[in-house]
Every structure is written in C-alpha cells, then in structure tokens.
Amino acid sequence: MISDLFCPLQIRDVRLKNRIVLSPMLTYAATDGWVNDWHFMHLGKYAAGGCGLVFMESTKVDPRGCTTPADLALWDDRYIEPMIRITEFIKAHNAVPGIQLSHSGRKARQSRPWEGRGPLPADTSLPGGGDWDLVGPSPIPHDAQHGTPRELKRDEIAGLAQAWAQAADRARRAGFEAVEIHGAHGYLIHEFLSPVANQRTDEYGGSLENRMRFAIEVAAATRKAWPEGKPLFFRISAVDGAGWEIEHSVELTRRLSAVGVDVIDCSTGGVANYTHVATSPDIGYGYQVPHAERIRAETGVMTMAVGHIIHADQADGIVRSGQADLVAIGREMLHNPNWPIDAAQKLGIEPGFAHVPDAYGYWLEKRARSRFPGRPSTWQRGIDARD
Numbered sequence: 001m002i003s004d005l006f007c008p009l010q011i012r013d014v015r016l017k018n019r020i021v022l023s024p025m026l027t028y029a030a031t032d033g034w035v036n037d038w039h040f041m042h043l044g045k046y047a048a049g050g051c052g053l054v055f056m057e058s059t060k061v062d063p064r065g066c067t068t069p070a071d072l073a074l075w076d077d078r079y080i081e082p083m084i085r086i087t088e089f090i091k092a093h094n095a096v097p098g099i100q101l102s103h104s105g106r107k108a109r110q111s112r113p114w115e116g117r118g119p120l121p122a123d124t125s126l127p128g129g130g131d132w133d134l135v136g137p138s139p140i141p142h143d144a145q146h147g148t149p150r151e152l153k154r155d156e157i158a159g160l161a162q163a164w165a166q167a168a169d170r171a172r173r174a175g176f177e178a179v180e181i182h183g184a185h186g187y188l189i190h191e192f193l194s195p196v197a198n199q200r201t202d203e204y205g206g207s208l209e210n211r212m213r214f215a216i217e218v219a220a221a222t223r224k225a226w227p228e229g230k231p232l233f234f235r236i237s238a239v240d241g242a243g244w245e246i247e248h249s250v251e252l253t254r255r256l257s258a259v260g261v262d263v264i265d266c267s268t269g270g271v272a273n274y275t276h277v278a279t280s281p282d283i284g285y286g287y288q289v290p291h292a293e294r295i296r297a298e299t300g301v302m303t304m305a306v307g308h309i310i311h312a313d314q315a316d317g318i319v320r321s322g323q324a325d326l327v328a329i330g331r332e333m334l335h336n337p338n339w340p341i342d343a344a345q346k347l348g349i350e351p352g353f354a355h356v357p358d359a360y361g362y363w364l365e366k367r368a369r370s371r372f373p374g375r376p377s378t379w380q381r382g383i384d385a386r387d
C-alpha cells in the first residue's frame with residue numbers, strides 16, 4: 001500500500017527514507033556541554049524506531065547562548081569526537097543524523113523546566129567556566145524575572161554569525177548530515193526578528209529588512225560552511241503573537257531560500273510570556289500545520305510541520321495534502337520511540353516489519369503471521385514500501 005508519509009524524500013544529496021522527523025528536544029542532560037551515554041541512548045532509540053531524520057537537540061554555538069548549564073555544546077572542536085559514536089549509530093540504522101544549532105540570547109541562564117525554568121543568578125558560571133553575561137539585540141529583558149541582556153555590539157553580531165558557521169563545520173566533522181538553525185521560540189535570532197525584543201537603531205533594527213538581517217547573515221554564513229550537498233533547515237516561529245505575522249514569515253522564507261536554506265520548520269511563539277509556545281497546554285491537533293501549508297504554498301519552499309501531530313493517518317494526511325513535506329514529532333515520540341514502526345503498521349504499508357532491527361523484526365513478523373495465518377511472509381531485509 002502507498003503512503004505519502006513513507007515516501008522517501010531527496011534533499012540535495014541526502015535521501016530520507018520517510019518523512020518522519022524527530023523534532024529537536026532539549027533533554028538537559030549534558031555536563032559542561034558534553035554528550036554522554038544518555039544522548040546516545042536517547043537518539044539511538046529514534047533511529048532504531050524508524051525515523052527518517054533524527055535531530056539532536058538545540059546545541060549551542062556560543063557558551064553564553066546556553067538555556068541551562070546542562071545544554072549541549074559545539075562551540076569548540078573538543079566537542080566533536082564523542083558525537084561521532086552517535087551519528088554513526090544513527091546512520092547504521094538507516095536514518096539521517098541532524099543537529100539543531102542555537103543561541104538562547106536573552107532567554108539563556110535558566111534552570112531546567114522541572115526545576116522551575118527560573119533565571120539563574122548573574123554569578124552563575126558558564127558550562128566549562130567563565131562569566132555568563134546575557135546578551136541580546138537590545139537591553140530589554142524577556143520578562144520581569146529574567147535579567148536584562150547586554151546589547152550586542154555591531155562587531156559581535158558578525159562574530160555570532162560566524163559562530164553558527166563554525167559549529168556547522170564541526171557538525172560535518174562529527175558526521176551530521178543535516179543542520180537546522182534555530183530561529184524560533186524567542187531565542188537570539190528570533191529576538192532580532194522581533195519588533196518587541198529588538199529596539200536597535202542601527203542596520204539590525206527598525207524596519208523588517210533590518211530585523212531580518214541577522215537571520216539571513218547566519219543562514220548565509222552557515223550555508224557557506226556547510227557542504228553544498230547537505231540539507232539546511234531553519235526553524236521559525238511563523239507567528240509569535242507579538243508583532244511577527246505570517247506575512248513576515250513568508251518574506252523571511254523567500255530571503256532564507258535565496259541564501260540556500262532548504263526547509264522551513266514552522267513552529268510558533270516564545271518571544272514573550274503572553275504568547276503561546278509550542279508546548280502550551282491548550283492547543284489542538286496540528287495547530288501549527290496551517291503555517292507550514294501557507295509558507296509552502298506561497299513560496300514553493302519545502303516546509304516541515306510540527307506541533308501536536310499524534311496519529312499516523314494525521315501525519316500521512318499532512319504530507320499527502322501538500323501541507324508540508326515533512327512532519328516533526330516531539331512529545332508523542334517521547335511517549336513511543338517506535339512511533340514510525342507503529343505508523344507503518346497502522347497505515348498498512350509494511351506488514352513485514354522490514355525496517356525494524358532484525359533482532360525484533362523477525363519475531364514481530366512471525367507473531368503477526370500467527371494472528372493472520374493466511375498471510376504470506378514478507379519479512380525480508382531492506383524492502384522499502386516505495387522503492
């Protein structure tokens with residue numbers, strides 16, 4: 001049976017076996033920026049569970065950009081080597097390893113969510129040591145609780161675009177095949193885009209053109225450092241409830257595409273506490289999908305939909321109806337890391353469990369046949385429903 005969700009997708013030289021993506025999710029488990037066995041286990045599950053693309057969580061390009069002291073780092077070469085074990089494992093399971101590169105700007109220096117997400121004292125050290133000064137486009141705090149960021153100087157801004165580029169080059173050396181720039185959720189790039197967080201009077205503030213400048217410079221610098229054949233994603237808050245509207249996202253998408261961004265990942269909110277964020281409790285199924293649909297329709301650029309995508313037929317329908325090219329799944333994947341395997345069964349596209357690791361697939365197929373005795377064995381390694 002044909003399923004659009006399980007139709008492979010070629011982006012530049014990289015082929016995704018299906019349209020199912022593990023959405024980047026911070027797990028707050030690093031010590032001094034390093035990956036460890038937790039990250040290997042956590043990301044490995046989704047590769048073995050059948051995702052086409054597995055994004056490592058928001059990983060920081062600059063120590064000051066850590067949301068919490070337990071964020072992952074790629075601001076120095078020394079962080080590359082232990083990541084290789086993870087990317088190799090993901091590839092060994094026929095999935096594509098991706099990484100999200102990020103800087104939290106004025107929303108940095110917080111405690112973990114389950115510790116209250118509160119601002120940490122100003123004398124808290126950076127992961128790896130040193131002073132942790134909050135920086136942002138303007139000296140405007142995120143809210144009354146957060147510290148006031150120091151306004152970034154003109155020459156520091158160029159340096160930060162280079163920090164993304166250098167981190168992308170390290171990601172290549174670590175074996176990643178896709179990079180996503182985090183331009184959403186009220187973090188540094190989004191702060192520059194926002195008329196609320198950005199009150200600069202130089203060429204990085206004021207008009208839409210000026211506020212988009214940093215995002216485009218980051219994307220252009222990253223594209224230059226990132227191999228031509230590898231996909232570049234960019235996550236935006238398509239609307240943020242604080243002055244950034246879908247029309248602005250459409251324009252930004254055109255500009256990002258012109259500098260080599262391949263896929264726009266469409267989230268929302270996060271720049272102010274009074275706006276919805278992607279994990280707000282009172283939101284419905286696929287609530288952000290219309291943004292992915294509109295951006296794709298108006299620009300012709302590939303989009304990824306995310307947010308309360310729960311069911312296999314829901315996800316399949318999003319791809320089939322052309323609302324998005326890819327679906328990113330977050331919390332439902334935490335609940336069921338075998339979501340793609342489960343979806344393949346529910347959509348009836350792979351009764352033979354051919355994509356499940358042999359150690360499980362052989363037995364699961366046998367069990368399925370014992371329940372439906374007439375069914376011929378389709379268990380065969382390497383079968384792809386659409387190949």
Ligand SMILES: Cc1cc2nc3c(=O)[nH]c(=O)nc-3n(C[C@H](O)[C@H](O)[C@H](O)COP(=O)(O)O)c2cc1C
Pocket residue numbers: 023024025026027057058100182184185235267278279306307308309328329330331332
């Ligand atoms: C625990 C957790 C951590 C997250 N960390 C990130 C992150 O590192 N980068 C990011 O862009 N979004 C992050 N998000 C947002 C998710 O990627 C996703 O957009 C959101 O959860 C909505 O999708 P869902 O309804 O499928 O969970 C996080 C969400 C959760 C629940």
